[in-house]
Structures are given as structure tokens and as C-alpha cells.
Amino acid sequence: MSSRSVNLVDVARAAGVSKSTVSDALQGSGRVAEATRERVREVARELGYRPNSAARSLRRAGTGAVGLHLPQTATRLDYYMRLAFGAAARAQEDGLDVVLLAPAGGTGGPLASRVDGLLVIDPEAGDETVHGLLGAGVPVVTGERYLGPASGPSGAVVCDNAASLTALLDHLGARGARRPALLAPAGSSAWATALRETAGTWGRDNGGTPVAVRTVPFAATPAEAEAATRRLLTEEPDIDAVVCAPDGAAPGVLQAAAALGREAGRDLLVASCVDGVTTRGAIPPVTAVDLRPTDYGRACAELLSDILADRAPRDAVRHHDWTLRTRASTGAG
Secondary structure, eight states: OTTTTOOOHHHHHHSSSSHHHHHHHHHHOOOOOOOHHHHEEEHHHHTTTTHHHHHHHHHHHHHHHEEEOOOTTTOOOHHHHHHHHHHHHHHHHHHHHHEEEOTOOOOHHHHTTTOSEEEEEETTTTHHHHHHTTTTSSOOEHHHHHOOSSSOOEEEEEOHHHHHHHHHHHHHTTOSSSSSEEEEEOOSHHHHHHHHHHHHHHHHHSSSSOOOEEEOOOOOOOHHHHHHHHHHHHTTTTTTTTEOOOOOOOOHHHHHHTTTTOOBBBBBEEESOOSSSHHHHHSHHHHHHHEEEHHHHHHHHHHHHHHHHHHSSSSSEOOOOOOEOGGGGOOOO
């Protein structure tokens, strides 16, 4: 293990103690028995641990923790859970703990005294909680841009969501779809807004009929997606492809198709704007945009850490890549 890759967690595991004990032992603080302090220091030397000077100075000056705010519906979505684990793992590499904030948790002064910075994922423009977090008095990095009226965050990590949906619709067109539809997410996040706007222009830009758009909840369940798809296909039977935006909801589209006698991958193409366990495990497996949420969470935590340590300027924007995964639900794979 190289000195660049060894962190406090590695030392804690090897020494059989907690991360906070390692931190106290190496800094000469806290109530740590001398024998334990010496053992931790010896393990750190053997592993080649080198403290991150920027993160160490941050911990002396601040709380050593950053807050993570997710959308209210995030706890049941695979995408956000993987993102959160990625953010926590990356923050630990710089000696920072991640505190998961309640969806409508307190903001302002008390919050600023508890964390050194904030990660706010998929912020809604009209969310008062997000507005308060942006004014909490600590650096804020958003996952996707904030489209609201308040003062902007300190930095952002963004995906080109217009490009990802365009690639998905282009793929459907190449597979023979002439009348695609989108189950678009409600809300005012940058992701939802980009998907709705792209669906509105794709058909016209490609010389065809505009995409049929039906709005569903931001975190629609499979049952909600099934009901919306049944209505869509009943009202517009010429629809030959359905793109389901919300994470985990695509199996509902497959269920609706089967109930109406449509075969996914043949006379109805099905795709998702978010890849995950449900799209990979569906029958047939569903073509989807892989947003790489674990890496995305890491990228958000890395930018916040860099801003806190003055390694990145305020207002920094970093870009995160996505990948289109084609599978049997669109006659591919």
C-alpha cells in the first residue's frame, strides 16, 4: 500500500481501534492510553501513513465533518444510497466525517457550527430547506446546478443530462422507434428540468414528431410508472418506445406493456434515465444511462474537500461522465 493511498481508516483497521482514536493518537490529543498511542504510531509507520496537511489543519480549525443533504425520497432509491457511500468514502480519505442531514433539518447558524461544509444533491429551486443550506455560512457543493434565486453554491459537480437523454433517444431511433415517450420527473431540479426541455426539442430537431411527455413524481414507484404507462399506451397506442426517468421505476413500464400485450424489446422499446439494480435485473434487462453514482458522490466530496483546503477556487464546476448501457429491452445487448 503506497503512502498516498493510506488513510486514517486503514490505520484504524490495522491497529484494531476507531478512527477517532487514531486521530487523537497521532495528534497527541484526547484520552488515549500511552500503550495504545504507541501501537497506533507504530502501525502508521509500518503502513507508510502520511497525514494530509490540508485536512489536518481543517480539523484543528473546524469540526472535521461535512453535511450531506439528499432529496426527501432518497432513502429508498439505489442511486442516492450509492452516491452517499461514495461521498463518505472519499471524505474519509481527507479525514472528514459525513453527517447525513434530515430532509427538513435545521439551517443557518447552528448548522454552520456543526459542519465545515455541505454537499447538497439535486437541489430543488423552490425548496426552502435548500435555500437555508445555501445561507448556512459554510462552503456548499451541489450535485447538479442549483437553479433557484438564492446566492449560488461554492461549487458544483454536473452531468450533461441533455446529452444523456439525447443519446438515449438517438439509440431508440436507431432501433426503429418513431414515436417515443418520456415519463418525465416532476420538480425544479436541474436534472428534471434538463430532461423535460430535451424531450421537448429532440423530435423537432430530428425532423420527427416531438416526444410525448407525461409527468410522474420525481421518485415514482414502479406502481406509479405502471399506471402512467397504461394511460399513455391506451391514449396513444402508436407510442413505440417509453423512456422512464425515475430511478427504480422502469419495471413498472414493463408490467404495463405486458398487461397490454406489448412485448418489450420488440413492439415496445423500454429504457431508463437511471441505471441500477432494477434495470439490470429486470426481464428483459433495461437499457439505461449509467450515471456512476458512487463515483459521482466521490467527485462531490472531493470538490468540497478541495474548496475547504483552498485547493480549488470558489464557484468551481467539475463535470462527471455517464455511460449508455444498451440491453435487451431496446432489442440490443
